[in-house]
Amino acid sequence: MTIIDGRRIADEIKKDVKSKLDELKTIYGVTPTIASIIIGDNKESELYLKLRDKASSEVGIKSKHYRFSKGVSKEEIIKVINELNNNQDIHGILLQQPIPEHLSLYNLLSNINPLKDVEGLTPYNLGRLMMGYEKIIPCTPLAVLKILEYMDVKLEGSNIVIINHSIIVGKPLSILLLNRNATVTVCHVYTKNLKQYTLDADILITATGVPGLIKEDYIKKDACVIDVGITKTSEGIRGDVDFNGVKEKASMLTPVPGGVGPVTIACSLMNMLETFQNCMELKK
Ligand code: NAD
Numbered sequence: 001m002t003i004i005d006g007r008r009i010a011d012e013i014k015k016d017v018k019s020k021l022d023e024l025k026t027i028y029g030v031t032p033t034i035a036s037i038i039i040g041d042n043k044e045s046e047l048y049l050k051l052r053d054k055a056s057s058e059v060g061i062k063s064k065h066y067r068f069s070k071g072v073s074k075e076e077i078i079k080v081i082n083e084l085n086n087n088q089d090i091h092g093i094l095l096q097q098p099i100p101e102h103l104s105l106y107n108l109l110s111n112i113n114p115l116k117d118v119e120g121l122t123p124y125n126l127g128r129l130m131m132g133y134e135k136i137i138p139c140t141p142l143a144v145l146k147i148l149e150y151m152d153v154k155l156e157g158s159n160i161v162i163i164n165h166s167i168i169v170g171k172p173l174s175i176l177l178l179n180r181n182a183t184v185t186v187c188h189v190y191t192k193n194l195k196q197y198t199l200d201a202d203i204l205i206t207a208t209g210v211p212g213l214i215k216e217d218y219i220k221k222d223a224c225v226i227d228v229g230i231t232k233t234s235e236g237i238r239g240d241v242d243f244n245g246v247k248e249k250a251s252m253l254t255p256v257p258g259g260v261g262p263v264t265i266a267c268s269l270m271n272m273l274e275t276f277q278n279c280m281e282l283k284k
Contacts, residue, residue: 002151002252004226009150010262017269018059024273024280025060032276033062034092034118035084037077039103040070044232045096055265061272064090070100077103078111085113092118092275094268097168105167115278118271121167129172132179136271141173143263144205144226151252153203153224155180161197163187163214163240164207169228173205194218211238216245225250228260 021032034056036049053063066080084090093116095108106123114124120136128135137145148155160177164170165188174184187197189208198204198218206214207228219225229240239256247253254260 001247001250003247004147004151004252004254004259006147006254006259006262009147010266012150013146013263013266014055014059014269017266017273020273021060021276024276028280028283030091030280031062032060032091032272033064033089034094034272034275035064035066035090036094036096037066037068037080037084038096039068039072039077039099042096042098045098049096052265052268055269056272059269061269061276072100072103074103074107077108081108081111085111085116088279090116091279092116092272094118095121115282116275118268118275119168120172120271126172129175129179134176134179136274137176137267138168138172139267139271140169140207140228140260140264141176142267142270143260144173144228145176146267147226147254147260147263148203148224151224153252155182155203158182158202159185159200160203160205161185161187161201162205162207163191163194163198164205164228166207169207206240208240210240212240212242214241214246216242216249219246219249221249222251223249225253226260227254227256230256230261 056063084093093112099105109122112122114122117125117136120138125136160182162170162173165186170186174186177184185197187194195218199220201223203224204219205226209229209231211231211233225241225246227239227241231238237257
C-alpha cells in the first residue's frame with residue numbers, strides 16, 4: 001500500500017511554476033499580482049488564504065486582498081471586479097468562497113474576465129472544460145488529476161466514483177475525468193446505498209466533509225482512494241476516510257493532512273501562472 005505524499009507532488013509543481021514565472025518575469029519585467037476578494041469572516045477561508053499567500057510569495061507572486069463586510073451589495077462587488085478586470089497591474093482574480101447567501105455565486109463569477117479567472121470557475125472556463133477545450137481548470141479537480149497522473153494511475157476505462165456534486169469539486173472533476181475516457185459515477189448525500197457504488201470503484205474520490213464516512217468495507221481491494229475531505233475535529237484535521245482501516249485494503253491512499261490539500265494550493269499557483277501568461281500575451 002502506498003501512502004501518497006501530497007507535499008512532495010506540490011513541491012514539484014511549485015518548482016516548475018517558479019522556473020516558468022522567473023522566465024516570464026525576466027522577459028516582461030513585471031511582478032505577477034493576484035487579487036483575492038474576501039467577503040465576511042470565515043475561519044477556514046482565512047486559513048486557506050494564509051496558506052495560498054505563503055505559497056504564492058515563495059514562487060514570487062504578490063497577493064492583494066480586497067475585503068468586504070458580509071452585508072456588502074452585489075453592485076459593490078461587481079464594481080470592484082470590473083475595476084480589477086481593467087487594472088493592468090492585476091493578473092488574476094480569486095473570489096474566496098463561501099460567499100454570503102444573499103449574493104449569487106453565478107452572478108459574481110460571470111463578471112470576472114475569464115483570462116484572469118484563477119479558479120477556473122467562470123461560466124466560460126467551465127464551458128471550455130465541458131467542451132473538452134480545457135484551459136483554466138478549477139484547482140481541486142486539477143489537484144486530483146495531478147495526483148493520479150503523478151502516481152501513474154490509469155484513467156481510461158477505469159471505474160471512478162466521486163462522492164461530491166459541488167461546483168468546486170465533483171461537477172468539474174467528473175467532466176475532467178470523462179474527458180480522459182474514464183467511466184464516472186457521481187454520488188452525493190441523496191444517493192441511495194452509497195456502498196453499492198463505491199464497491200465498484202477502481203478509483204474512489206471522496207469530498208463530503210463527513211469524517212470517517214468511508215470505511216474498509218466501502219472499498220474494493222486494491223482501489224486507489226483519494227480523500228479530498230477536510231474537517232476540523234477535536235482530534236485534529238480529519239478526512240472522509242477511516243485511514244487505518246482503508247489502508248489495509250487500498251493500493252494507494254492520500255492522507256489528511258498532507259494529501260490533496262497541498263496539491264490544491266500548488267494547482268492554484270499553476271492557474272496564477274496561466275492567468276499571468278494570458279495578461280502578458282495581451283500586452284504584446
Ligand atoms: P459541499 O458542502 O459543497 O459539498 C459536499 C458534498 O458532499 C455534496 O455533494 C454532498 O451531497 C456530499 N455529501 C455530504 N454528506 C454526504 C454523505 N453522508 N454521503 C454522501 N455524500 C455526502 O462542500 P465542498 O466545498 O465541495 O467541499 C467538500 C469537502 O472537501 C469539505 O470537507 C471541504 O473542506 C473539502 N475540500 C478540500 C479541498 C482540498 O484542497 N483538499 C478543496 C475543497 C474542498
